[in-house]
Amino acid sequence: MHIDSARLYRSIDDLGRIGAYTDADSGLQGVNRLALTAADGEGRRHVVARMHALGLTVTVDAIGNVYGRRPGRNDALAPVMIGSHIDSVPTAGRFDGCLGVLGGLEVIATLNDRNLATERPLVVAFFTDEEGCRFGTDMLGSAVATGRLPLEEAWSLTDLGGKRVRDELDAIGFLGDAPVLVAPPHAYLECHVEQGPILAAKGLQIGVLSGVQAISWHELTIRGTSAHAGTTPMELRRDAGVAAARINLHLREMIASGRFGEMRATMGCIQPHPGLVNIVPGRVIATVDLRNPDDAAMGDSEAGIIGFYDRVAAEEHVGITWRQTARTPSVAFDPDVRARVAAAADALGLSHAPIISGAGHDAQEFARICPVGMVFVPGEFDGISHNPRELSTPEACANGVDVLLRVALGLAE
Amino acid sequence: MHIDSARLYRSIDDLGRIGAYTDADSGLQGVNRLALTAADGEGRRHVVARMHALGLTVTVDAIGNVYGRRPGRNDALAPVMIGSHIDSVPTAGRFDGCLGVLGGLEVIATLNDRNLATERPLVVAFFTDEEGCRFGTDMLGSAVATGRLPLEEAWSLTDLGGKRVRDELDAIGFLGDAPVLVAPPHAYLECHVEQGPILAAKGLQIGVLSGVQAISWHELTIRGTSAHAGTTPMELRRDAGVAAARINLHLREMIASGRFGEMRATMGCIQPHPGLVNIVPGRVIATVDLRNPDDAAMGDSEAGIIGFYDRVAAEEHVGITWRQTARTPSVAFDPDVRARVAAAADALGLSHAPIISGAGHDAQEFARICPVGMVFVPGEFDGISHNPRELSTPEACANGVDVLLRVALGLAE
Numbered sequence: 048m049h050i051d052s053a054r055l056y057r058s059i060d061d062l063g064r065i066g067a068y069t070d071a072d073s074g075l076q077g078v079n080r081l082a083l084t085a086a087d088g089e090g091r092r093h094v095v096a097r098m099h100a101l102g103l104t105v106t107v108d109a110i111g112n113v114y115g116r117r118p119g120r121n122d123a124l125a126p127v128m129i130g131s132h133i134d135s136v137p138t139a140g141r142f143d144g145c146l147g148v149l150g151g152l153e154v155i156a157t158l159n160d161r162n163l164a165t166e167r168p169l170v171v172a173f174f175t176d177e178e179g180c181r182f183g184t185d186m187l188g189s190a191v192a193t194g195r196l197p198l199e200e201a202w203s204l205t206d207l208g209g210k211r212v213r214d215e216l217d218a219i220g221f222l223g224d225a226p227v228l229v230a231p232p233h234a235y236l237e238c239h240v241e242q243g244p245i246l247a248a249k250g251l252q253i254g255v256l257s258g259v260q261a262i263s264w265h266e267l268t269i270r271g272t273s274a275h276a277g278t279t280p281m282e283l284r285r286d287a288g289v290a291a292a293r294i295n296l297h298l299r300e301m302i303a304s305g306r307f308g309e310m311r312a313t314m315g316c317i318q319p320h321p322g323l324v325n326i327v328p329g330r331v332i333a334t335v336d337l338r339n340p341d342d343a344a345m346g347d348s349e350a351g352i353i354g355f356y357d358r359v360a361a362e363e364h365v366g367i368t369w370r371q372t373a374r375t376p377s378v379a380f381d382p383d384v385r386a387r388v389a390a391a392a393d394a395l396g397l398s399h400a401p402i403i404s405g406a407g408h409d410a411q412e413f414a415r416i417c418p419v420g421m422v423f424v425p426g427e428f429d430g431i432s433h434n435p436r437e438l439s440t441p442e443a444c445a446n447g448v449d450v451l452l453r454v455a456l457g458l459a460e
Numbered sequence: 461m462h463i464d465s466a467r468l469y470r471s472i473d474d475l476g477r478i479g480a481y482t483d484a485d486s487g488l489q490g491v492n493r494l495a496l497t498a499a500d501g502e503g504r505r506h507v508v509a510r511m512h513a514l515g516l517t518v519t520v521d522a523i524g525n526v527y528g529r530r531p532g533r534n535d536a537l538a539p540v541m542i543g544s545h546i547d548s549v550p551t552a553g554r555f556d557g558c559l560g561v562l563g564g565l566e567v568i569a570t571l572n573d574r575n576l577a578t579e580r581p582l583v584v585a586f587f588t589d590e591e592g593c594r595f596g597t598d599m600l601g602s603a604v605a606t607g608r609l610p611l612e613e614a615w616s617l618t619d620l621g622g623k624r625v626r627d628e629l630d631a632i633g634f635l636g637d638a639p640v641l642v643a644p645p646h647a648y649l650e651c652h653v654e655q656g657p658i659l660a661a662k663g664l665q666i667g668v669l670s671g672v673q674a675i676s677w678h679e680l681t682i683r684g685t686s687a688h689a690g691t692t693p694m695e696l697r698r699d700a701g702v703a704a705a706r707i708n709l710h711l712r713e714m715i716a717s718g719r720f721g722e723m724r725a726t727m728g729c730i731q732p733h734p735g736l737v738n739i740v741p742g743r744v745i746a747t748v749d750l751r752n753p754d755d756a757a758m759g760d761s762e763a764g765i766i767g768f769y770d771r772v773a774a775e776e777h778v779g780i781t782w783r784q785t786a787r788t789p790s791v792a793f794d795p796d797v798r799a800r801v802a803a804a805a806d807a808l809g810l811s812h813a814p815i816i817s818g819a820g821h822d823a824q825e826f827a828r829i830c831p832v833g834m835v836f837v838p839g840e841f842d843g844i845s846h847n848p849r850e851l852s853t854p855e856a857c858a859n860g861v862d863v864l865l866r867v868a869l870g871l872a873e
Contacts, residue, residue, distance in 0.1 A: 278818035292705035405691035
């Protein structure tokens with residue numbers, strides 16, 4: 048039994064037209080469905096309509112997570128859940144997250160086509176603000192659903208414009224009334240684009256996720272003194288922009304030192320104030336994103352960069368404060384589900400290997416409450432993601448969802 | 461004969477209340493009268509009303525420069541002009557520019573008090589957008605008035621929101637009908653806060669300007685590839701933010717090398733796109749501000765940093781383009797007027813020394829068409845400027861305007 052590859056890819060294209068924009072650099076069509084914007088609302092309504100058309104019973108919880116349920120022969124059993132997200136970064140392609148949700152719906156459609164019932168119920172879910180770009184906390188919806196983040200705390204998060212999660216949920220019509228804490232599923236499955244170059248480089252068709260690396264986000268506030276660029280002697284400056292530049296370059300030196308394992312690091316946001324050509328920046332808001340597959344190495348790298356904040360503050364005569372805006376440990380996925388994913392790939396004649404995820408995923412939140420499995424498919428162009436060039440072929444997508452179907456059926460019987 | 465110190469300082473306070481805001485960092489009251497905003501319009505109307513009250517004949521030209529004329533006994537002679545600006549950076553104090561304009565009006569008020577006529581007419585002027593923060597070109601009004609910049613070119617400049625100079629002049633009611641090209645004055649005088657620490661450090665009351673240093677502004681566009689911060693291996697990244705950081709720190713290394721004389725350099729603006737915590741910046745707009753009292757050293761430093769742009773582009777696999785948004789050579793002021801400024805300070809018993817300006821001033825534009833003199837007064841707190849902490853004492857301001865009065869009277873007879 049195979050899923051309908053053309054139908055799956057068409058559904059990815061259809062959803063990708065919602066929030067589409069033309070990228071100024073490349074001329075390509077990108078996707079901008081930042082969480083809880085009007086475009087996200089339109090995308091959500093599109094997917095909910097598809098759920099209804101497939102006969103699923105749809106519920107929306109108080110953090111905006113959406114669950115579409117297909118009953119089992121024994122409907123009292125814990126369901127097999129297939130999930131991911133449909134929100135995007137502002138400069139996205141059309142695969143990240145969407146493949147997992149639309150892949151889940153394609154599994155349902157395939158079973159519907161054949162009038163196949165399963166012993167356990169099947170649930171296809173999408174979760175609010177997985178990306179974390181707008182409200183500063185990623186995996187927001189799944190973190191609330193699995194009990195890591197209290198609802199009131201999630202509701203009160205604000206974006207840079209001061210808009211609150213609860214109000215923005217309400218504004219797009221997705222402030223649901225279902226309780227947020229989800230009953231532990233029998234298992235949770237997620238199919239996702241790799242968002243990296245490894246599978247393509249090794250010529251592999253399927254990545255069997257062994258887990259997710261640790262993530263640590265810092266938001267820095269660097270306070271110097273804004274001053275006249277033409278008259279202030281260099282030795283009297285307290286330049287917050289120079290301090291940010293030193294931290295940015297130090298991250299790369301830390302990686303090059305080899306002391307922190309497979310560390311990755313990024314300064315994605317730098318906002319100098321007032322940000323004008325002839326004024327020494329008096330204040331900078333900047334972010335640091337650290338990733339590491341090893342928890343101990345992550346801890347070492349955090350201590351290293353925090354120590355460097357203090358050193359730069361002293362040497363540049365600036366104040367540096369920081370707050371942790373995200374912190375998740377590395378997560379190891381369930382060995383039984385991993386074995387099922389590998390066996391399904393084998394049965395389908397697909398090449399595969401274990402792989403660790405460099406990105407955060409909703410699956411890691413569910414790993415706290417149930418067995419979890421993830422399936423990666425390769426992306427073109429070194430697996431570029433969070434970019435309009437993001438592309439996985441119809442074949443790659445179909446391979447991943449075929450594996451999803453097979454594993455879900457096995458777990459649901 | 462002395463000016464009225466209390467009246468002068470009160471007039472500075474009065475104008476400083478227009479566009480006032482409370483600085484979030486310091487809690488101090490700052491001034492934000494960015495050129496051609498509503499606050500600038502209000503400040504302009506306030507000064508024009510004061511000109512009328514002093515009996516001056518007010519004209520407004522087509523770039524919004526405002527001239528208030530007091531007739532001379534021989535009104536056909538070229539006037540002595542006293543000028544500066546009242547627009548501000550967004551994070552200003554209340555002295556930069558305003559001291560020169562209000563000091564000029566205080567000279568007129570002092571002469572009016574005594575019913576003193578002068579042989580030559582006296583003109584007090586303020587010029588549009590000296591700061592250049594909003595439309596990217598500093599000394600905009602005086603550059604048009606003295607023929608360096610064509611009116612049509614100045615009118616068509618736009619701010620970041622796409623608003624044009626001509627429309628914004630019209631919006632605040634200062635699109636005048638007087639021709640922009642000014643008849644060369646007999647001499648041009650300007651009193652200004654030093655905006656630097658040198659006078660205070662040397663315990664001097666007056667700085668006799670020998671000239672203005674060269675200025676060069678670059679606006680850089682750095683193009684890399686936006687990519688996922690968690691999954692993109694470091695060796696595959698094209699991080700435009702890292703490239704900007706390297707350029708920022710290289711500016712300081714160039715200064716430290718001592719190879720470029722008294723070079724100053726600032727990266728005031730850094731705008732990463734998309735500017736989010738978990739996305740490698742794919743594009744950065746950044747600015748470089750170079751200053752140098754020596755034209756040859758300025759040329760060397762420009763060649764040096766342009767060469768470094770190419771090196772960073774190659775090493776970081778990014779594209780770097782730049783455009784020159786301002787470029788003025790160093791300017792030497794007229795020796796006769798300099799001698800008059802020094803003699804006036806001596807006659808008033810004020811300590812003084814020659815000094816070169818680190819900032820651009822309207823006076824340097826007039827230096828092309830007539831003899832120019834400038835008077836600097838010291839500022840507190842290392843002469844901090846473009847900052848709400850900017851402060852010159854009532855005594856310091858009065859000293860400068862007393863010198864202005866004495867030199868203007870000498871030149872006008």
